[in-house]
Amino acid sequence: MKLRRSMMFIPGSNAGMLSNSYIYKPDSVMFDLEDAVSLTEKDTARHLVFNTLQTNLYDGIETVVRINGVDTPFWEDDLDMAVRGGVQIVRLPKTESVDDVKEIEQRIEKIEKDCGRKAGDTKIMAAIESACGVVNSVAIARSTPRMVAIALAGFDYLVDMQTSRSAGSEPELFYARAAVLHAARAAKIDAFDVAYGDVNDDAGFLREVEIAKNLGYNGKSLIHPRQIDLLHKAYAPAQKDIDHARQVLQAAKEAQEKGLGVVSLNGKMIDPPVIHEAQRVILLAENA
Numbered sequence: 001m002k003l004r005r006s007m008m009f010i011p012g013s014n015a016g017m018l019s020n021s022y023i024y025k026p027d028s029v030m031f032d033l034e035d036a037v038s039l040t041e042k043d044t045a046r047h048l049v050f051n052t053l054q055t056n057l058y059d060g061i062e063t064v065v066r067i068n069g070v071d072t073p074f075w076e077d078d079l080d081m082a083v084r085g086g087v088q089i090v091r092l093p094k095t096e097s098v099d100d101v102k103e104i105e106q107r108i109e110k111i112e113k114d115c116g117r118k119a120g121d122t123k124i125m126a127a128i129e130s131a132c133g134v135v136n137s138v139a140i141a142r143s144t145p146r147m148v149a150i151a152l153a154g155f156d157y158l159v160d161m162q163t164s165r166s167a168g169s170e171p172e173l174f175y176a177r178a179a180v181l182h183a184a185r186a187a188k189i190d191a192f193d194v195a196y197g198d199v200n201d202d203a204g205f206l207r208e209v210e211i212a213k214n215l216g217y218n219g220k221s222l223i224h225p226r227q228i229d230l231l232h233k234a235y236a237p238a239q240k241d242i243d244h245a246r247q248v249l250q251a252a253k254e255a256q257e258k259g260l261g262v263v264s265l266n267g268k269m270i271d272p273p274v275i276h277e278a279q280r281v282i283l284l285a286e287n288a
């Protein structure tokens, strides 16, 4: 089980942040070449991120590079740098269709061959940032075995939907959150919830975390280190849930030894879905 709770954005042009962000221990770091980097700093950011990938600072943390979109003049150079630099995952922003994914996939195949990287080694994550992306999200999620996760990008999505974020962000993101998560689950890949922009509003952030967690999202895109701990704590199973899961697994083991299909624990039915949920809680607790 790969833990993908926290994916922290680091602007690719910020040398200071690139050189020390490993200390915050997010599950994944996302070195950004897209919207956090101004047009005049695109080349600098590409060089800085390449040099960062050559260090061992982020060993043990999943590395992701967000390239510029396929409708920009930057994406091919971005991709070349990221794949040659050895990044684990390329995040494609503003993904609208399977064609967008296929375009970068073909290019990745070529770069892997040219630089001697194992074929298929570079994974892809598609960011869904528009109504069109949401509608096509199932096909996008299933488009390639390289796709390990999809992420809903709330800021650009809400611009496309001609609305803005309310406190709690529930009504305006309701459909997209559910659709993107279903697409991920149908493709058996991970799903990331939206980034939260107010770094000083812990209560608002945690309200969003609760929604994402309860829906079944693996984690959330983050923009500030202080959001990491809040998120990890919210995703950690409570001790009472761990204790209950252990009891369920013990009861299931005893039922199996006696050749029974369904048993009860404190009056509650223990059947395969309940056992699966208990196994998930234990796995999450062990990995966290």
Ligand SMILES: CC(C)(COP(=O)(O)OP(=O)(O)OC[C@H]1O[C@@H](n2cnc3c(N)ncnc32)[C@H](O)[C@@H]1OP(=O)(O)O)[C@@H](O)C(=O)NCCC(=O)NCCSC(=O)C[C@@](O)(CC(=O)O)C(=O)O
Binding pocket: 008, 009, 010, 011, 017, 021, 032, 035, 036, 127, 129, 151, 152, 153, 154, 155, 156, 157, 194, 195, 199, 221, 223, 224, 225
């Ligand atoms: C918001 C702010 C400027 C605040 O800065 P401030 O300096 O006021 O923060 P402070 O509190 O003073 O920082 C205290 C200490 O933490 C360090 N520190 C802060 N942030 C850090 C960080 N991210 N990484 C490492 N280190 C960090 C800082 O260097 C300092 O270190 P030190 O000096 O050593 O004490 C800063 O956080 C920041 O730039 N965030 C990333 C912004 C970004 O990437 N946006 C693009 C991605 S979203 C997007 O594009 C929308 C999307 O596409 C999303 C989707 O696709 O999902 C969509 O459509 O929805």
Ligand SMILES: [Mg+2]
Binding pocket: 035, 093, 129, 153, 155, 156
């Ligand atoms: Mg965006």
